[in-house]
Ligand SMILES: Nc1ncnc2c1ncn2[C@@H]1O[C@H](COP(=O)(O)OP(=O)(O)OP(=O)(O)O)[C@@H](O)[C@H]1O
């Protein structure tokens with residue numbers, strides 16, 4: 472007597488589904504809870520204004536042009552600092568990963584300076600380049616540089632020696648090797664570094680703007696706190712959250728564009 | 737071009753500092769435009785020997801040189817890797833173009849030659865696919881196309897058809913022989929397969945188990961061009977038998993060593 476045994480798909484438990492409804496619902500729930508505790512007067516608006524008030528104030532600030540100035544100033548700082556830091560980090564990471572001499576020079580320097588919390592360097596940077604834009608851009612740049620350099624280096628070191636030999640066997644010189652084998656090999660690590668760096672950049676932006684600026688989102692938040700304008704303060708915080716979400720989304724898009732061979736479909 | 741391997745030994749040092757002798761005092765000459773097959777048990781140093789000829793690793797003793805004027809615009813050696821070694825971030829087309837880029841060819845010439853070799857290896861229609869989207873046999877053919885495209889004076893092939901089914905393999909063997917007749921290359925062809933070695937080559941070099949030494953060199957007394965019909969000829973069978981009896985004892989010893 473033979474019995475029919477259905478063969479189950481044993482990989483099903485491992486499947487990671489998107490759950491799009493839950494994703495939206497969890498965010499909506501947070502906002503609803505926020506509205507609930509503030510709208511009922513359970514929490515004083517001075518400590519936490521309601522989301523509707525925050526939205527309204529946000530629109531008002533947008534109309535008056537107050538918001539645009541802060542946002543543009545902050546964006547300029549973060550884009551410049553992040554861009555320069557990332558470029559420099561990748562360049563140094565590639566060089567240190569490729570030339571053993573560069574590694575001998577660079578690695579101890581990086582190891583010695585990496586642990587310094589970059590915000591501690593802001594006063595020094597202000598002394599060097601003034602209290603203007605340059606010091607804020609510089610501190611963000613420094614903060615992004617380190618994770619980028621370290622990740623790029625690690626990525627280059629994990630490049631498959633077989634692919635390096637294949638490239639060399641077809642006559643690839645140093646420059647070709649770096650550009651066509653080491654850089655693409657390091658790209659996944661570079662993107663991991665970019666995501667790390669984006670978080671660091673946002674943190675340093677706000678810190679620098681709170682310490683030494685009269686415009687930018689960080690300055691907006693600090694001023695609002697000084698004037699007990701909690702609604703404005705919350706506008707700044709929501710803005711920062713949006714900035715974080717946008718940068719994350721942008722990087723994910725960029726990664727999919729730059730790493731088409733990794734799409735698992 | 738001639739390839740001269742002169743008293744070459746190669747010893748690897750593993751991470752714990754133990755030395756692993758891979759080749760011991762190997763001397764052989766591959767004549768210009770010759771098709772030479774390298775045969776030997778697994779781990780005997782065949783890939784190592786090809787890497788030495790390609791300049792991808794240095795001999796511990798002895799020397800390797802190429803003799804003859806390489807034609808202008810033609811690279812000296814190109815390698816078909818046992819593990820394919822395709823660039824995962826490049827499409828089939830871009831992988832095949834790699835060597836042509838390094839040779840400094842213009843974009844349109846690169847595209848033309850790559851397309852021709854993609855066609856030749858039966859990969860037409862897959863130009864824009866990435867290696868991870870291909871089957872094992874298709875990946876192997878990309879590696880072959882990449883090496884053929886640069887039209888090297890010396891073609892080094894490390895078990896190039898190992899991932900192909902028997903029918904495709906037979907067709908690719910004939911295609912390779914036709915290319916060889918047409919372009920007059922020197923070919924060093926590594927294989928595990930005695931029939932394949934005898935069918936393709938002018939001479940078959942049999943290596944001993946590790947550390948590899950040259951056991952014998954057997955000339956194949958078959959005419960050219962080779963056809964499938966020759967697989968039954970007495971000269972073919974005699975050569976296969978001779979090599980098999982030689983290799984059998986080596987393979988058995990290598991296997992026992994692996995168990996120990
Ligand atoms: N990079 C390396 N480091 C240490 N040992 C190595 C290295 N490469 C190869 N070997 C050793 O050298 C010997 C010869 O290796 P090789 O790859 O040349 O063999 P092969 O004849 O190509 O084998 P197969 O037919 O299985 O491909 C093997 O015993 C292997 O363990």
Ligand SMILES: [Mg+2]
Nearest residue numbers: 782783818894
């Ligand atoms: Mg091998």
